Amino acid sequence: VDARIDRLLRASCTRPWTIGLGGGLPARELFPRRKLERAFVAAVRAPDAAALQYGWPEGDLQLRAWVASRLRARGADVAAEDVIVTSGAQQAIAISAQLLLGDGRAVVVDPETYPAALDGFRAVRARITLDADDAELACAYVMPGVGNPRGAATALAGAALAIARRVPVIADEAYAELRFDGRLDRPLLADARDRVFHVGTLSKTLCPGLRVGWLVPPRAFAEAALETKHASDLQAGSLAQAVVARFLDEDDFDARLARARRFYATRADALVDAIRRELPWARFEEPEGGFSVLVDTDLDGDDAALLARAIAHGTSFDPGRLFRASSASSPIAMRLCFSGNPAPAIVEGVRRLARAIGAHRRAQRVAAE
Amino acid sequence: VDARIDRLLRASCTRPWTIGLGGGLPARELFPRRKLERAFVAAVRAPDAAALQYGWPEGDLQLRAWVASRLRARGADVAAEDVIVTSGAQQAIAISAQLLLGDGRAVVVDPETYPAALDGFRAVRARITLDADDAELACAYVMPGVGNPRGAATALAGAALAIARRVPVIADEAYAELRFDGRLDRPLLADARDRVFHVGTLSKTLCPGLRVGWLVPPRAFAEAALETKHASDLQAGSLAQAVVARFLDEDDFDARLARARRFYATRADALVDAIRRELPWARFEEPEGGFSVLVDTDLDGDDAALLARAIAHGTSFDPGRLFRASSASSPIAMRLCFSGNPAPAIVEGVRRLARAIGAHRRAQRVAAE
16 A cells, blocks of 8 residues: 555544545445344354354354355355355455465456455565466456446456466455346356355445455365465454354345345445536446446546545545556546445535546646646 | 364364363353443444444554553553554464565474464465574564463573564464463563564453454564555454454453463363373473463374374364474374363363373284284
8 A cells, every 4th residue: 555645545534524435435324233233142142152262264164154055046066165264355365366376476457456456466476467368377366247446347357267267266256246237147166166266255245344255265275275264364253253144144135235236326326427517527437336436537647646635625535546556646547436425425525526626637737837 | 284183173073072172262151241242232333333344454543552551561662553453363473474484584483382373484485493593593483471382481482582682573472461370571572672573362361253463563564564464354353343442441351361360270270180190101391371281292103193092082182293393293292271171071081081092002002012
């Protein structure tokens, strides 16, 4: 993470009058607090106190069975025993990176992609490329169904099955169940079981604070993946897993997803309308799901300086450089999230952003004269 | 982890009549369930729902302040901002290993030490040595106060301050607050702030299922440590941190520690008496704290075979090879834990173990004839 951008975004969070359009937070209105509370109380009162004790590195069997059954329903050959519960999707990506990548080995990603995945690849000193035909390609990272930051299907995800014929693919389904049209394709591992590191999470669909994600590695990597998980942090939280397993046992999760899709689609409409009205020159793909859009601009220069100006105007965004393997600032792009704010706040945030961009352009013109 | 030993220990856990003397589990009798339940309900009902939302990678500020204030009270120069909340002590060790070790760099450890730390060092392909004067030494791993598996102070921990003059030291205080005599030395980082990666956890003193530990890196490594944490799993669980922060705010933690020390000392006495009675030939250090003793024997051969026999006799232990950098089975050693079972179960477990060892010896004699 760029240190200056980090400082700016953190500072903006301490200003209560700021409308943050960055961050990619799920809507807390959708957190099922009462149901989670009931599940917690039941878990902590269970005679064996397993929710508070150590557990196995691979995780809670009931939770693993839930993950497997949902993948089987979509056509994949997955048993509960194939699933490793991870400390969020990020750990599933990090484990895959440790197994597949290493000093200088190459991973292909979308031109803009999930920043923390890039961090995970950098942490193992991988080479990040945009060229799926790179001669030294060791694996690919794709987000099937819905990408981040664009909130739309990506070209690389469309090519993933073809790529999987050559190299392993990390398929991160963090947003796949949040397509507004409800379409959920066959998971990539259904057609390439021995080449796909399937990554999933409850962070976007239930809540992120529990840190419950999962990895389904190819069977040839199952033992190494579990060893890497164990060496990383022994196991995902027993309490979080016990709460989630009990919660899911009583929840109609598909109905929950349908509600979440409608909820986010409404917020996405508000953001799209506001951008078209306030930033009519902006280029972006209409979101098909997920949490955000990426606004492309013709502005050159320092996206962190624009962010500072946006914060001064009472809003914020995620600078485009965070999503680029090159970390390039130009041409300036901005991730705007519709997930975390109610529609009126989104509209007001985009209005403030338009004023900030106007001021930025005037300042650039003055500097150029 | 040795695959056969893993299978044996897992199988033994599915047999309800087995008295497991391995595993190193804290006593569930000490888990403050009602207080944790109250803390959870308060956390999940808080208007901002922060316990269910994403948080910063460094963790909850209140919890970090609690860790820092306890270290300051022991003489160390630590501010809340210096503390990174980790997903258990294991992740703090793994992060330190990623920063300090790498292909072939050497770490010195005790002759027997915490198995998952060894796994963490192996995961980064470090060289593990028992020689503190190794010419290529890159760091040391010590457990101040109380070691695992021996439950007593170790020679390497005694030499840690001298070693810290030459190389960084990972100081894992997992058991330090559980010395039966209540002695808690100045933390190593109080006298070598710029050389010590201080590791702590609530897993032994509160409960492990929350996965809350911490790392205080030297200031020169602070940024890199936080980046590594973020790339590993974004953050420790928000829910677990919120529950713990609220719990600690109302708890007399030192009184809790005093109770835990008395509780475990009683169980330790039961184990020591049983070993002296049932295995009079066994060599072991009397535990000064922690959860376990390591029983040394003159038996050569396969400790996994002895474990299989112990399981057949209705008990189990952790084979000595797990604690050795060399993974050597001979001479056979056994970690026996007093932490997880009531005294009568401990006594019966050791009785069964004595019968199993007798049968093992007879079988060896028959095989030799």
